[in-house]
Amino acid sequence: MTPRTTLHLNRDRSELAFLALAGIFISSMTMLNILGATRILDMSFTLAGLRIPLSVPIGVLPYPITFLCTDLISEVYGRRRATWVVIVGFIANLWLLLIIWLGGVLPGLNSPVEDVAGRLPLFFEIRAATLGGTVGSMIAYLIAQFCDVYLFHFWKDLTDGKHLWLRNNGSTLVSQFLDTFAVLTIAHFYAGILPMDANQPVWPQLWTYIFSGYVFKVVFALLDTLPFYWLTSWLTQWVNTIPESPEAPSFEQVV
Template identity: 45%
Template sequence: MNNTPSTEALNWRREKVFLLLAGFFLCAMTLLNVIGITRFIQLGPMALAVGVLPYPLTFLCTDLVSELYGKKRANFMVTVGLIMNLFVIAILWLGSLAPSVGAESMPPWQQLNLSSDVILPDGTVVAGTIELYQLIFACTSGAVVASMLAYMAAQYCDVYLFHFWKRLTRGKHLWLRNNLSTLVSQGVDSFTVITVTFGAAYLAGGISLNQLLVLMGSNYLFKMVVALADTLPLYAAVHYLRRYLHIKDDTHIAL
């Protein structure tokens, strides 16, 4: 019995898998920008912004798309993610410009009373009362801009290095191109996003150099551990998806 699907069914199967990978990629990016640095958590020796937790998934998705669909499709997905970043910034900015409702209609949680002066990530010193949205905007807008800059550098770097190592090893050693491309690109991402996000706060005295270095180190250590841990899932996914999508070894789906 011939188990090979028809051309139409196979194309639909391939597009569904790409949509799933792109969906996870964009969802992780959106979570990073929405929850960003609104909370820091302690994972062993690492102090992490909660928005960082889903971010390593983006590199796994990028590597899978690079391996199965090629460089052009991977770069296209990264570019769509960049457009989503710009969209998030635009919505945050418009929300900050819109006038608040009157005091009689204002819900009790819309304004916060601060017991002491607070230096926000953008270096602004806030005293007394601040609107909840403005606090969130100050905490996330700078992080989104930093994320966008780091995103452009890291994701395009990841796609380029993945295919560079693939050419150099003649399509062999998937673990090598996966780990080398991800470890380098995540280093670029970690140091860029922390520097841009907290640079103003550091100059204003709101965060010390030691705290800045701890954030950088923790950010990269977490991403490095996850990058190394995703090698086996990557191999399993590539093995299964090549069979499911009928892709021969060392080739990818032509656009």
């Protein structure tokens, strides 16, 4: 076997790490659109005797990791690669949307007819929630992810590559708010999938959802600062460190 060159070994490691980050990013985004607001988690708590409402759609759970992935890709691989991951993630979710839509229009053994309890068959309930929520989610996705990539490199250029914590948190906090506001307002006014009390004003309820979702994302954005530092350092070193054996398996052999 011909020993692989240093260039090839570095490239293999680099591409393997990139594919892992891109895979986590895309799978998290598709999971978000499938789960959506199928369940609202009650994370309310009491602070100094004051009840703080915190209602978070279950689809939000995997979302904070997407910004960590794009920030890592931006830092290690550059803005162009991060932008392409966002675009591919968008295309992957359009594919998800197409399959779910086709699943409802093609003939099947069960039809979208409500049972005695007024419930549709499981697929059609998921389909209705997914189709309705995905439109808002994808609009918010493009706004937030491109904003995150742009602001990350804006802060990086402004600080001459210093203050890693600033571009990590600064880009994420702004883009997370834009995403939360866009996806929840569209989910309510366009899709009507948020559980709302018809006897109460709309905007106070909507702001509760927006506040809850944003607080959840902000907490995780701040908590991922140290992991971001560590992962950036480890990943940069790993993709540029040659294994001791020149016969190390290639990327093609690993996968």
